[in-house]
Amino acid sequence: MESGDQASATLPGPGPGDGPVDRTRFELGNRDPLAHPIRSRRPRGTINLVLRTGLVTANRPTAGARMLPTFLIAGAARCGTTTMFETLGQHPAIGHPFLPWTREVHFFDNKYHHGLGWYQSHFPLRARMERAARAVGAKGAHAFESGVSYMYHPLAPERAERDLPGVKLLVLLRDPVERAFSDHANSVSKRCEMETFERAIALEDGRVAGETERILASVSYDSLSYRHHSYRRRGQYIDQLEHLDKVFGRERIHVVDSAAFFADPRPWYDGVLEFLGLPNTGYPDFKHLNSRARPAPMPDSVRDALSQHYRPYDERLVNWLGWEPTWCRQHG
Secondary structure: OOOOOOOOOOOOOOOOOOEEEOOOOOOOOOEOOOOOOOOOOOOOHHHHHHHHHHHHHHHHHHHHHEOOOOEEEEEOOOOOHHHHHHHHOOOOOEEOOOOOOOOOOOHHHHOHHHOHHHHHOOOOEHHHHHHHHHHOOOOOOEEEEEOOOOOOOOOHHHHHHHHOOOOEEEEEEOOHHHHHHHHHHHHHHOOOOOOOHHHHHHHHHHHHOOHHHHHHHOOOOOOHHHHHOOOOHHHOHHHHHHHHHHHHOHHHEEEEEHHHHHHOHHHHHHHHHHHHOOOOOOOOOOOOOOEEEOOOOOOHHHHHHHHHHHHHHHHHHHHHHOOOOHHHHHHO
């Protein structure tokens, strides 16, 4: 068991997978209101690899003239990070990776061995972004990517601080019980998970055991279980935020309550722009995204056991934030 982990209660009940449905409103129940959209499908397999490799190779001679991120969406996974990425990507002074399906470059977690030049080749030219920023009265241009595992990966924060001095972090959080359920459904849809939700939670500690040490020992080690089977641990937000605080400082971390953002996006969008020092050039198109339907809701027994597990973590989270997230208010 890793440092900061706490024993969870027994989690009875079956666990569902997911399937696509059209989203018409944000609600819980059998739908995941923070699932990512399917409007820009990525090429699969060899085609994706050839396209990405070819474009990155073509950009390598100009890597030094390209931007590096000034901020990162650092997580958490399954917390609406794609919606935030697409929302911020509409601002004219904010650049992002050039391929529409590479919002997550995965450099600081499992592609760090490629080197900083490879990473920089994914981003827009600095001169072009500076012209765009000046045109809207921004003090400077920004670039970013979404690395939803960066706050959870044991090496990513230190790597980002070393390679991107002064970088800021944007972190989105949701009810950790719903996050775990959604994460399991996502792993099932990617064929990375064959177990029910209940069984996967029971297996988690054994699956992840020793993986942190293997990641620390090898720069190129990519752990399937660490990425796809850490359902409960990823929702222990405070452990990850305290680590980020030590590495970057509290003033460089901005936390967004995902449920509140989806319910009323404008004030949260304003808060992100203020954090980045950018002018509001007009509100973007806050799109309602597609969601994944679940064959059955989470059994109450499973929900109650996970809620009990997360309670001490959420109490520490409230103290660290200085305000109460939506799910804490709802659950009392």
